[in-house]
Amino acid sequence: MSARWLTDEDTDASPSRRLKRKAQKPLGRRRLADLTADPESGDTQDQLIRFLIERGHITTVVAELASGKEATTYVARGPRGSVLLKLYRDLETRAFRRDGVYREGQVILDRRAAKAMRRRSRKGRALLQASWVCAEYAHLWHLWRAGLNVPEPLVGPEPSEYEQTVPAVLMRLCGSEDTPAPRLSDAVLTPAEARSAWEQAVQGLADLLRLGYAHGDYSTYNLLWWENRVTIIDFPQLTTRSNPKFRDLPRRDAESLAGSFRPHGLETTGEQTLREVQRRAAGPGPTPRVLLP
Helix, strand or coil: CCCCCCCCCCCCCCHHHCECCCCCCCCCCCECCCCCCCCCCCCHHHHHHHHHHHCCCCCEEEEEEEECCCEEEEEEEECCEEEEEEEECCHHHCCCCCCHHHHCCCCCCCHHHHHHHHHCCHHHHHHHHHHHHHHHHHHHHHHHHCCCCCCCECCCCCHHHHHHHCCEEEEECCECCCCECCECCCECCCHHHHHHHHHHHHHHHHHHHHCCEECCCCCHHHEEEECCEEEECCCCCCEECCCCCCCHHHHHHHHHHHHHHHHHCCCCCHHHHHHHHHHHHCCCCCCCCCCCC
């Protein structure tokens, strides 16, 4: 089944599915050809898609959803339903010039590997690529098991499983089969919905802090809105308390969240948001999920 992408002519009255009217073409309008059509293709992306199909992670790629400086995301189908397939770009073409602030405090036992990563040699870039992808999987599994509203990871939970998918991350698609959930930055909300989204977003930031995390880029651009529920996304830059600059990051997240919610009519400061997040972080967390065999 091919995906139906929202266009400017969509008139769905459900508030959770309305998007702001935009002049440019919506992302996802361009369809993908069958990436497995040429078995002899030497294209790295084609080879990765075929590998994911052969391993049973996906059955087909349906359409491109979004393309950014760091990764391109696709809607795919898999044995368990709709899949969000995130393919990271090569480090040479990605915008990770500021990744050092998020990597501080990480311990790399292999000295030669650590040196190569610092120098960003060819081997070092490959190691950075793998560590970035594996870190996102590890964070996703931790947060999902802890009961937070994050996409369910679809490979793992053992590192030996998801290491094989580098540079791809696979997670359950948020939304319906034909309509991926919009970012909060693109959703049109009623005042009541905006208040509900704000409460959920603040609680999500508090739940991260309770677990010892700072998101690093927490705003309506990295929060999805679907059926009156907020889902947190984008975890490569997630940082733990081992980072010596950790104390600054929750404040930055709070300021970013407050600023990005102003288009939804909510006026508050980053300092007020941070205090509320810290207050909630001292309380109980969500009910952990049970990982079934």
